[in-house]
Amino acid sequence: MTRRPTPSQHIQSDSAVLEKVKITRPPRYSVWMLNDDFTPMEFVVEVLQIVFQLDPALSQRLMWEIHTKGKSRCGIYSYDIATTKAKKAMELATEAGHPLRCIVEKENRAT
Numbered sequence: 506m507t508r509r510p511t512p513s514q515h516i517q518s519d520s521a522v523l524e525k526v527k528i529t530r531p532p533r534y535s536v537w538m539l540n541d542d543f544t545p546m547e548f549v550v551e552v553l554q555i556v557f558q559l560d561p562a563l564s565q566r567l568m569w570e571i572h573t574k575g576k577s578r579c580g581i582y583s584y585d586i587a588t589t590k591a592k593k594a595m596e597l598a599t600e601a602g603h604p605l606r607c608i609v610e611k612e613n614r615a616t
Contacts, residue, residue, distance in 0.1 A: 533612040534587035536579045538594065540571050544603040552605065553579060556594045581612060 536557070538549070546568050553564035557579045570577040582590065591607035598605035 531583060533581050534584050534609050535581050535612055536587050536591050536594075537576045537608045537610060538567070538571050538579050539606045539608065540575045541604050541606065544598065544605040546572065548598070548601060548603055549605065552594050552597055556590055556597065576608075579607070584609075 538553075549568045549571060550561070550564045553559045553567055554561065557564075559567065559579070567577045567579065579594075580587075580590065587609045591609050594607050595605060
């Protein structure tokens with residue numbers, strides 16, 4: 506006849522398994538808006554406010570950073586949200602006839 510484990514034996518073996526599980530944070534992704542010579546600055550500010558929900562002052566500052574440095578980070582998100590925001594910004598630009606581009610890059614763990 507086979508002995509069945511007692512409830513306390515089940516708990517001990519289950520807790521031993523749980524202790525070995527390591528939980529890690531999911532990777533984060535930056536959305537970068539790139540400069541071009543054709544998209545109006547006012548449109549860039551609008552996209553930053555609409556898509557990335559940034560306040561007017563920050564949107565203005567990031568627009569100048571994009572214009573002078575060639576690109577600026579608009580936000581850091583999970584992969585799905587980052588790609589959705591980049592796509593939405595480029596869709597708005599395409600609808601308005603502007604060549605605005607955004608890229609999504611995986612964040613370093615150190616940052």
